Amino acid sequence: MIQASSIFNAYININILLVVSFSLWLIVRFILNRSGMKYAYSTQLRLLNCVFLAILFSPLFVLGFNLAGQYGALPAGFSLNLSDFVLAQYLNGSFEMQAVEFEQALRLRDTLRVNLLQPTGWLGFMVAALMIAGCLGFFLRCVIAGFQLRNIIGRSYPWRRLGTLHLRLSDTTSVPFSARSLRKRYIVIPSAMLSRSEDLKIALAHEFQHFRQRDVEWEIGLELLKSVFFWNPVIYFWKRQIEQLRELACDQQVLQHKHIGVRAYCDCLLRVCRDSLANPPRDRIALPSVALVQCQRKIIGVDGVRLLQQRIESLCRSQGEMQSHRPKRWLMAVLIGLIAVSTIAIQDQSDWSQDRLMLSSIVNLERLEALNKGL
Amino acid sequence: MKDKKAEFLTEVELEFMTLLWQLEQGSVRDVLAKMSPTRNLAYTSAATILRILEQKGFVTSTKQGKTFIYKPLLEKDAYQSRSLKKLSENLFDNTPSILVARLVDDSDMTEDALEEIRALIEKRLKNDTS
Structure with missing residues (x-):
């Protein structure tokens, strides 16, 4: 049970971190938009990916902080724990609240953990069952999508090969896309595109850029993570943000480096979208791949039509403002630092500090008072 | 390479097959020469389309020197x-x-x-x- 409890704690921490980090990211994006980096999509994408990696490696921050405490690198009694801070403020009288209610709020995580890991009532069982069923359902959806993708690639025809990258032609898809297995990477092009050399050139340049940005790997990773954090709305907002940024960054990079005209590029996107609408895919499950253009309207996730509109507007507007922005290392360092502090601050505090003993005493006194009043 | 039989031709493939039916047999260059000059199709693209047609079982090829000659299998x-x-x-x-x-x-x-x-x-x- 200790192990299950630790895993559950880490799970809760990552969920909280997702919310905190996404809020941080929105602030950073707001600042970037107002500091001349509105169209620096590649920089924004790298920053966002960096924040996500920082969340995944957040247990290392905690480990480092604990080790620093053990080896005396931190002053005695130094704490970054958020609950300790709030408790100190409560005891100092910064805000008023019933001690029992305050203790319940502080112990919310423990209550949740006990109710979900050792469910006794029907509600606890229901929530635990829903969580497990949700995870399994979303994971199954990923597996089915993987098999569908394998079938589409299997039914396509080999065209060219560049090392581990396989270029294939397909009759069953109307939108070029990139995908990968463990060892092989694929770019699948609709066979009808062979007769449109300009579109073929644009589609290949776009898909090559997706591989350079490692978008396919991110897409697979995020789809898998979605099955674990399916109930957390932030994961959907996060994915939507990444999908938008990766397409905008990819368009920008292709236009900057491949000498393709904006008009030809936009025409190609519209032609592919038109073909896709004329031959809608039979499978409705989103495949773990990165396509040239998405034309499906979705309620959850990226609305393909709106994204296409945004891409075309952005391509036309950002022409004069295209600059190569190097990822701002200091900004990355600040973001990682804030995430590290947040990670340490939200850790579960199991030690009995002076303040906690004090709170426990106040709670007991309040209870005694209530009992006396009852008598 | 494993052949993948298909029943129907795509639009581009039908264009190629129509030209091959007219020619009865021909190389990539023969097919390209029969196309409209405004078509502007790359040699490699045409060769790929004919190779796919062969994989689908619509045409067969024989090697004459360095050139592949394609012949419709389906009337x-x-x-x-x-x-x-x-x-x-x-x-x-x-x-x-x-x-x-x-x-x-x-x-x-x-x-x-x-x-x-x-x-x-x-x-x-x-x-x-x-």
């Missing part, structure tokens, strides 16, 4: 019948008479064309009774 008539059958199944409830009725109702159909259809039907009926 034009046979493909027309196959396509009409599919059209009849998908759009005309598998009832060919509705398909013919729609064709005859077409106002663009000339008197000569209608006469030709009548002759074809009469010929077929005569053959069946004899």
